[in-house]
Amino acid sequence: MKNRIIAIKANITTLEVDAIVNAANQSLLGGGGVDGAIHEAAGPDLLDECEKLNGCDIGDAKITAAYDLPAKYVIHTVGPMWDGGDFGEGFLLESCYKNALDLMLQYKCKTIAFPSISTGMYCYPIEDAATIAFATVIERLKDTPEIEQVIFCCFSDYDLDVYNEIMSCNEFLTL
Ligand code: AR6
DSSP states (O other): OTTSEEEEESOGGGOOSSEEEEEEOTTOSOOSHHHHHHHHHHOHHHHHHHHTTTOOOTTOEEEEEOTTSSSSEEEEEEOOOOSSSOSSHHHHHHHHHHHHHHHHHHTTOOEEEEOOTTSSTTOOOHHHHHHHHHHHHHHHHHTOTTOOEEEEEESSHHHHHHHHHHHHTOTTTTO
């Protein structure tokens, strides 16, 4: 099927998908960036549910309802802070994508949108992060026909260009 993976520039809080992913911190109690935007758009009930989750480890993911958002679920994951690349950052970032995809399947979601995890406040270089994001997702889509669409939701033209460049170089684009 075509367009199973797309990159767009958008505010992730506006997307009508089954699940949007939040680039949260270990407390899961909100923050800035996309985390702040998601909590603001979802309303205070999201924080109430997050308070019951006892936080989240780096690389792990937890799911909640989406409340006032048009999505059905929010999958909260905690990306690694970039520290030069020799401290397992790549492995942890890959885990974020893998665990989010596991959760979407568990909850029978067919569509999901990811922000560019770790590349804002956590300073992960966008080119490296997007390469990991794309490689992890495409690997998973190969054996998971029930996933209809994965959206990489970029927040800048530059990030969108990076994703499109990586995707255009990949022979499995139409997978
Ligand atoms: N829609 C889509 N992408 C967005 C939006 C939005 N509304 N807002 C920001 N981005 P960041 P991190 C992009 O900093 O690096 C929070 O305080 C942003 O431009 O949100 O994983 C958490 O609580 C960037 O490309 O997440 C943590 O403490 C991407 O989302 C910490 O920041 C990720 O940037 C997590 O840092």
